[in-house]
Amino acid sequence: MTSEQLAHLSLNEQASLTSGGTAWSTAPVRDVVRALNVSDGPHGLRRTIEDGSLFAPSAPATCYPPAVTMGSSWDPDLVRRIGAAVAREACALKVDVVLGPGVNIKRSPLCGRNFEYFSEDPHVSGVMGAAVVDGIQSLGVGACLKHFAVNNQETDRMRVSADVDERTLRELYLPAFEHIVREAKPYAVMSSYNRVNGVPASEHPWLLTQVLREEWGFDGLVMSDWGAVDDRVASLAAGLDLQMPPNGTDDQITAAVEEGRLDREAVATAAARLLQLQERVDRAPHFDGWDVDAHHELAREAARAGAVLLKNDGALLPIDPASRLKVAVIGEFARTPRYQGQGSSRVVPTRLDTAWEALRKAAGPELQLTFAPGFSLDDTTDPALAEEAVTCAADADVVLLFLGLPDASETEGQDRTHIRLPSAQVELVHLVAAACPQVAVVLANGSTVSVSEWQDHAQAVLETWLGGQAGGSAVADLVFGACNPSGKLTESIPLRLQDVPSYLHFPGQDGHTVHGEGRYVGYRHYDTLDVPVAYPFGHGLSYTTFAYRDLAVEETGVNEWTVSVTVTNTGTRHGEEVVQLYVAFDEPHPTRPRHELRGFTKLALAPGSSRQARFRLTGRDLAWYSAQRGGWRIDPGTFTVEVGSSSRDIRLHTVLYTRGDGHTEALTEQSSLGEWLDHPVGGKLLRERLDAHPGAVRLDDVDPMALAAAVQIPLVKFDGPTLGLDPDAIRALVAAVGGEAGAGAA
Ligand code: BGC
Numbered sequence: 001m002t003s004e005q006l007a008h009l010s011l012n013e014q015a016s017l018t019s020g021g022t023a024w025s026t027a028p029v030r031d032v033v034r035a036l037n038v039s040d041g042p043h044g045l046r047r048t049i050e051d052g053s054l055f056a057p058s059a060p061a062t063c064y065p066p067a068v069t070m071g072s073s074w075d076p077d078l079v080r081r082i083g084a085a086v087a088r089e090a091c092a093l094k095v096d097v098v099l100g101p102g103v104n105i106k107r108s109p110l111c112g113r114n115f116e117y118f119s120e121d122p123h124v125s126g127v128m129g130a131a132v133v134d135g136i137q138s139l140g141v142g143a144c145l146k147h148f149a150v151n152n153q154e155t156d157r158m159r160v161s162a163d164v165d166e167r168t169l170r171e172l173y174l175p176a177f178e179h180i181v182r183e184a185k186p187y188a189v190m191s192s193y194n195r196v197n198g199v200p201a202s203e204h205p206w207l208l209t210q211v212l213r214e215e216w217g218f219d220g221l222v223m224s225d226w227g228a229v230d231d232r233v234a235s236l237a238a239g240l241d242l243q244m245p246p247n248g249t250d251d252q253i254t255a256a257v258e259e260g261r262l263d264r265e266a267v268a269t270a271a272a273r274l275l276q277l278q279e280r281v282d283r284a285p286h287f288d289g290w291d292v293d294a295h296h297e298l299a300r301e302a303a304r305a306g307a308v309l310l311k312n313d314g315a316l317l318p319i320d321p322a323s324r325l326k327v328a329v330i331g332e333f334a335r336t337p338r339y340q341g342q343g344s345s346r347v348v349p350t351r352l353d354t355a356w357e358a359l360r361k362a363a364g365p366e367l368q369l370t371f372a373p374g375f376s377l378d379d380t381t382d383p384a385l386a387e388e389a390v391t392c393a394a395d396a397d398v399v400l401l402f403l404g405l406p407d408a409s410e411t412e413g414q415d416r417t418h419i420r421l422p423s424a425q426v427e428l429v430h431l432v433a434a435a436c437p438q439v440a441v442v443l444a445n446g447s448t449v450s451v452s453e454w455q456d457h458a459q460a461v462l463e464t465w466l467g468g469q470a471g472g473s474a475v476a477d478l479v480f481g482a483c484n485p486s487g488k489l490t491e492s493i494p495l496r497l498q499d500v501p502s503y504l505h506f507p508g509q510d511g512h513t514v515h516g517e518g519r520y521v522g523y524r525h526y527d528t529l530d531v532p533v534a535y536p537f538g539h540g541l542s543y544t545t546f547a548y549r550d551l552a553v554e555e556t557g558v559n560e561w562t563v564s565v566t567v568t569n570t571g572t573r574h575g576e577e578v579v580q581l582y583v584a585f586d587e588p589h590p591t592r593p594r595h596e597l598r599g600f601t602k603l604a605l606a607p608g609s610s611r612q613a614r615f616r617l618t619g620r621d622l623a624w625y626s627a628q629r630g631g632w633r634i635d636p637g638t639f640t641v642e643v644g645s646s647s648r649d650i651r652l653h654t655v656l657y658t659r660g661d662g663h664t665e666a667l668t669e670q671s672s673l674g675e676w677l678d679h680p681v682g683g684k685l686l687r688e689r690l691d692a693h694p695g696a697v698r699l700d701d702v703d704p705m706a707l708a709a710a711v712q713i714p715l716v717k718f719d720g721p722t723l724g725l726d727p728d729a730i731r732a733l734v735a736a737v738g739g740e741a742g743a744g745a746a
Helices: 002-007 011-016 067-072 076-092 122-137 166-173 175-184 205-215 232-238 251-258 264-281 292-306 355-362 383-394 423-435 468-479 523-529 673-678 682-692 704-710 727-738
Strands: 020-022 038-040 097-099 142-148 161-163 188-191 221-224 308-312 326-330 368-372 398-404 439-444 460-463 512-514 533-535 546-557 560-569 575-584 595-605 610-618 624-626 631-633 637-646 649-658
Touching: 002 264, 011 251, 011 264, 067 076, 067 122, 067 292, 076 097, 076 122, 076 292, 122 142, 122 166, 122 175, 122 595, 142 175, 142 205, 142 264, 166 175, 166 624, 188 205, 205 232, 221 264, 232 251, 232 264, 251 264, 292 468, 326 355, 326 383, 355 368, 355 468, 368 383, 383 423, 398 423, 423 439, 439 468, 460 468, 546 575, 546 637, 546 649, 560 575, 560 595, 560 637, 575 610, 595 610, 673 682, 682 727
Parallel strands: 038 097, 097 142, 142 188, 161 512, 188 221, 326 368, 326 398, 398 439, 439 460
Antiparallel strands: 308 460, 546 560, 560 610, 575 595, 575 637, 624 631, 637 649
16 A cells, blocks of 8 residues: 555655654645644643644643653553543544653753653663553554653753763663564654764664664654754665654755665655555544543542652651641642643643642641742742741641742753752741641652752652642642552652762763763662662652562573562551562672662552562563673673662562573683683683693693783783793684684573
8 A cells, every 4th residue: 555655656745755744744745645743742732723833822632740750650551541541632633643752861850851751760761651652552643752862951952962882872771762662663753853972863874773673673754853854865864754844845855866865765765654654543533522521530640640758757648638737838839830841742731720729629627728828939039928938837737838840940942950949948948847847848840859958847748740730639639648649759869969970971061961970870870889869769658558578589481580579558548559670780890780670560559458569570681781792691690689669678689590691702812811711612722722732831830819910811912931822822722712602501
């Protein structure tokens, strides 16, 4: 079908398909190809009302909590349902492709778009991103995975080169994309603005063709981020199928083909991928609308599931709504919610809940609620507002203090320069705590904020991230205990910005951001070096407690294990626990992070009940990427399987052994004496040669200390009397092991 249609298109027409028709649709061609509509997402649609204009207003759609909050739920099923709900709205608003999810790694808390990304960890990002794609595509609407790749900052985002070594790319920045492409098969991928090691991502043959298509088997369409393409010919040649929005003329493409600078096939292939996308999304149904109430409820469920209870001294939360307590609700965010970020993902919500209204609705008749704004959103200190808040706090039994980042401080196109809350808010914590000793802070922010300056003055801290349009109701559900917090951190909260591993490199200068910290990002850094943090990766409290027991491992194949553990709810409330599985390598000098997350599951548990969590571990979970070999590598030896409630709250562990991948490095004359001696064949041959040859040194006779000092010397350097080898002998040894290289003990 597609190739038949393609044959009906001239070179000009095919070229026109490789560029958008408007800012939000692809180009139509006669009656063969229709314009496909794309719209930002993925936590809600930004379907522009007037087609074509970049800054056109958009139609109302459900504003679900963004990725930061969805990620903190650690609940792929919930996220899949949100993806499906977004797709339903897409079908009603005639959107063919949703521009999301974004799965870039949170390299620094300063990145202005962290609220749109899931985690500092590729496993969490990959699993959650795959769930979004599954959900969206379950109705036949396309998902567009973005921003491929290494787009971890907004500063200079359209020009900066992310300079990063291949092992770090393979182990940290690419695995989420790889997992989603392999498992969820998104219809589209969006190339990022930045350069990767000097080459624009939109013109990167290694990324767009070799890795994405040839290695991972991606068979969909690659589109550019908006305005990312500088050179259409180079982009097409590299594997980019569609530039968005339209820019330049199609003559650039036809002329390049006619002059032999661009393969005619590259144009036909890109056009064919657009036809294929049309064929795929044409299967989506049309709906006249959606159940606005039900989608609002889903947004509320997600906001509840993604909130993280950081601290709860003396079980200050939940507050019993049927009690006679006097509760002071302080903070402008309680009535003017901060519920989403700025930039292309901004949604016009179908409605908006405020915490103040929701608390009033849910409070029993005897609970007294008072309100004071405490601060203004423009970040200026207003003594009158602070004074009013202190009076309100002094008269209360408990203060619910709503703090957070102002709207403008987290946005696409800009990074933050610090992680502090506005100073007026920090001062307010101190003042309010002096007036009332029972303070629960409710935070609203899209990326981590420092808690060090103020958290000692609060008994409880509930991090709600950005709650979407129903976030206000979710807060009331959580603080009154109608539901139990179950979110966990997908990013570490550092004590100080200076502790962040990329601190000295971010956001770079002179057009380069050098990834000097390599793969040691987030807990990979803090846990390897034992750096104290305010709250570790994976942390999150509950109103109940959980006990872990019976860690068991079964070997199910070569480098394959099933791990199981039983978790019991030991408290008195229903709750959910995110059980995390890490793989750890204990090395005298680290060559890899101390441990890495390889699995998680969220268990719902009634009080007193137990359930088993099960995980599958494979060789890839133990592997590291060898740039020298150009592939994954599993070394033989022991490793530890850890199961716990956060990266720093490991409850059970067990030591396992892997035989490795059976690969032995090929020996050459540049291999060291030690490498020769350790090699199963080379070691034997070398010893035999030395033992048999008169005048050569018998290794058994060498002083072990002297031998230890020599093991790092390449064999070729022993051409001479030290060992009694000559060039012919060395060549003969290399030739003798040649046939054996790569055949180790499997
Ligand atoms: C953003 C993308 C977005 C696109 C279209 C770009 O500025 O980086 O994430 O999908 O605009 O709005």
